[in-house]
Amino acid sequence: MPAQIIHMQAAEVIERYFLENRARVIEIAAFLDRVGRASGAGAEAAESDFRLISLRNAVGVLLDGGGNKAARAQLAFSDLSTEPIESAAGMKGACGAWKGVCATATGVCSASNASCDNAEG
Template sequence: MTAQITPQPAADTLERTFLEIRAKLLELAADLDRIERGAGFEAVRDDERLQNIRKALQVLLEPGTDRAERVQMIFSDPYDPHWAD
């Protein structure tokens, strides 16, 4: 199943995407700052969505090649194999 047909060397990908990654991180940092300095932040500090965002950020710090899939699963409802019963 796994094809792994990445033609671009890691160094080239880093070169091409570094500024985009930096920009995305800054955007994310600013988004979180904006939420935290907003009125009534205490009421949403433990909001499930913010908790999931924190879990997703932890995944980004871990090594691996399946981080996108793992982040998707953090934001996914659980599946019950007996749903039709």
């Protein structure tokens, strides 16, 4: 790995980037509240949705004491299998999280109702 490039002091980084990241944390909190408030069919299953499980795993990376957080947060959402899938027929987009996380999650995990519509070029 090359020597890291550093042009700013830590205080400058906080000064420049704190507010936008404060806002992001509150957006995540509000999103989780929104899911919690939702009622009707599927409300309970939503709590065990593979995307929320991955999100919580990624948030855990933010709170642990380790470095390299962006790359490790990416891994929390990533497909960690190694073999090609048999067919991509009817599949274009990505969900943003790997359904396979259900195989490693504790308790019940819901993966059947995802609409993966992120399919830009």
